[in-house]
Amino acid sequence: MSPPTFRLYNTLTHETEPVEPIEEEHLRFYSCGPTVYTYAHIGNFRSFVTADLIRRTAEAIGWDVTNVSNITDVGHLTQDDLVDPGGEDKMKQALEREGERFANIYDLARHYTKAFLEDWRALNLREPEVRPRATEHVTDQLHAVIELVEKGHAYTTDQGVYFSVESFDDYGHLSGNTQAQQLQATDRDVVEDPDKQDPRDFALWKHDPDHLMHWHSPWGWGYPGWHIECSVMGMQYLGDRFDLHTGGEDLIFPHHECEIAQNQSLAGHQVINYWVHTRFLQVEGEKMSKSKGNFYTVRDLINPGPEDDHVPAPIRKQGGVDPLALRYTLLQGQYRKPFNFTLDTLRTAARHVQRFQDASERVDEAIEANVDGPDPIGPQLGDCYDRMLEAMCDDLNTPAAAAAALEGVKVIEQADKLSVAAAHSARHWLDRTNDLLGIVEPEHETDASSEASEQEVISGDHLADSVEELLDEREAARTDGEYARADAIRDTLEALGIEVMDTPDGTEWQRKTEL
RNA sequence: GGUGACGUGGCCGAGUGGUCAGGCAGAGGCCUGCAAAGCCUCCUACGGCGGUUCGAAUCCGCCCGUCACCUCCA
Incomplete structure (x- = not known):
């Protein structure tokens, strides 16, 4: 049987389209990673899970995958385009908040990067081929800014270098924010740079010798704008034509809109064919926020401390949930639809994940026991897998895939005696299910989990x-x-x-x- | 105000013209010393109003509602 066609919703075209890699059977894509100034929360990870599922689905239909996923460790301004009178940025704020824990801003970034990667592995996310850090690519970003100036797409002022939106006709294509009046100066700039030529223009470089992280440039000491890092790192590792780019829905505008403007101005043509955006999740029906007490980091849920009293007591009492239960929960909603994360769903997910693990143990025991007999379940399981893969290829329909997976585990549970032949079928199915959805068993050995x-x-x-x-x-x-x-x-x-x-x-x- | 996504049974969530989603909760039954777990059965919905059609949850129009982005946020 030939594999189903892999289809994804493309924000650029507003349509669900077959994914056709530029290089045959080789998907190359970039995933916007986190800014490492605090612990990642479950909403962050909804987006990273989407990228992981794209990888797994592509691999399941036999494609090669090259994924680049960045770490943003430069402290960008809290307001994208603003020269803040106090010079505050997210990472600097974090450093001030937690000053005693870290010697400097680089220490802070290292700490949260490490934590992020631990969470990443706990949730069974596969490693990207390249995980570049923004701070290690500042020179490359500078070169890109210089090139944009040379090509007439950017100009300098006393405060920095700006991309000229007027110089790029297609600005607004991705987000639909095409009208200039939508970006009134008052909306976009709290403190206006008087030399900016158009309110829509955005910063490529900020002149600021006092910034906690600063680099030397033709325009003096300063630091790069937020959007340029992804353009530069994407094209550096994937070339000036690659397939796909993922991120959270909030990044559609301005981040990805600006990235497209930079990319195409640098390359002279369209660089990325598909844009995939994950919706925000809600928690217990409300926007997740610290003030509402429904703000959960990944580690809050999988390894809560005794003092984390914003974590629901049942979770704290049992020392956290299985990370795979958290992953399974995130699969209960399709990435493009609003998703309401509830304790109830998490509880159900924990039970289901347990069923996979129990089935897996039972199968291993049956293989060990090595009893001759027929294999009545192989074909049923094969059918379940086909439906799972079909669902995943249909714009990552994870709820349908999870339903089919549950049917499969039921087939194994209900089999009276597992002959060695049946057990091998079951083992094969469980392994393939884990490859596709990552919900059966952890794929990484982490220090934390083995200690626990x-x-x-x-x-x-x-x-x-x-x-x-x-x-x-x-x-x-x-x-x-x-x-x-x-x-x-x-x-x-x-x-x-x-x-x-x-x-x-x-x-x-x-x-x-x-x- | 602009842009986009979405609205399915008590809850979550599949389903793009005519046959079943699935899960959770609930009810009944089997099993059990009684439970628990498991198994079987049941609960039949598509925001509203029009339209297209022999036939619509599914296509079209309008309306209502929810969420998000338009300032940093996945």
Whole structure:
């Protein structure tokens, strides 16, 4: 069977289109990464998950993938175009807020970069081929700015270098913000540079020798504008024609609009064919914000500290959720639709992820047991996989793909006995499902997770001894028909957070999930 | 005001002209000493008003509503 056609919604054309890579069967794309001035939140990661799913889907249909995903570690102004009287930027603000923790702005950026990469791996995101840092490409950015000036697309003032929007006819194509009056000076500039020629013009370089990060340039000491880094790093690693660019919906304007203007002015032609944008998520029906108490970083949910009291108590009590449950939750909504992140969805996701893991264990045991027999489930699982892939190729329809995956795991659960042949089919399906959706098992070994699991094993063992003792006692009571005593023991265990289940194969127990 | 996305059962969420989504919650049943888990069954919706059609959740128009961007934000 030939693989389905991979289709994605292209913001540039407002249509869902077949993805046709410039190089046959080789998708090359750029993903806008984070500014590393704080911990990334679950909304940030919704966007990175989209990029990851594009990669996985492309790989699943047999394509090669080259992905560039940047780290923005330059402190840009809090207002894009503003020469702030106080010279504040996000990273400087963060440094002032947390001054004692970091020796300087580079320290701060390093810390949050490291944290970001840990979260990235925890959520089973595959590594990009290139992960460039903005600070390591400032010279390249300078060259690009010089070239834009030379080509007549930019001009200098005392305060910096600006891109001349008038020099680029197609400005506004991506966002629809074509009318100049939409960008009134009062809207865009809090402090106007009197020498700016058009209110729509945006900064390529800021003259500011006092900025915490500054570099030498033909226009004196200063730092680059926000938009130029992505243009430069994208074209440096992917060339002046590549396939696709991803980011959050807020980046459509101004960031990507400006990036297109820069790219095409530098290259002289269209550089990127497809633009894919992920919608913001809401939390419990509201915009995520610290003041509403519904603002979650990734680490809030997977590894909350005792003092993180904005994290719901059930999550804190059980020491955080499985990162894959968080990932699975994010798959419950298609990237282009509004998505309401709720505790309820997270709870359900945790249960479903557990089912995949249980099925995976059962399959491994069946392979070990090596019992001869027929394989009645192989074809069903193959069909499930086809539907998953079809759904993913249809503009990353993750809810439909997840539904098909759930059907597959059900097929494995319901199989009475797993012959070794059936188990191999199941193993194959689970592996391919994990390749496509990343929801079965972690693909990275992280220090944090191995430490945590080690601890869990230790405390688990300790707990297990006392639980087993109580269960033996209960079993004895049950055999003697002393059900009142047996139930009392069960109540005791329940109070300890242990759930008891009597199965045909004997009594089993597990930690009750608090969610 | 400009631009864009979206509006499906108690909740989440598939579905682009005529047969089923799926999940969660809820109800009943099987199983169980009783539970739990699991399994089976049930709950049949498409914002409103027009239009096209033999037939519309699905196409068209208008209206209403939600969200987002237009200042940094994924």
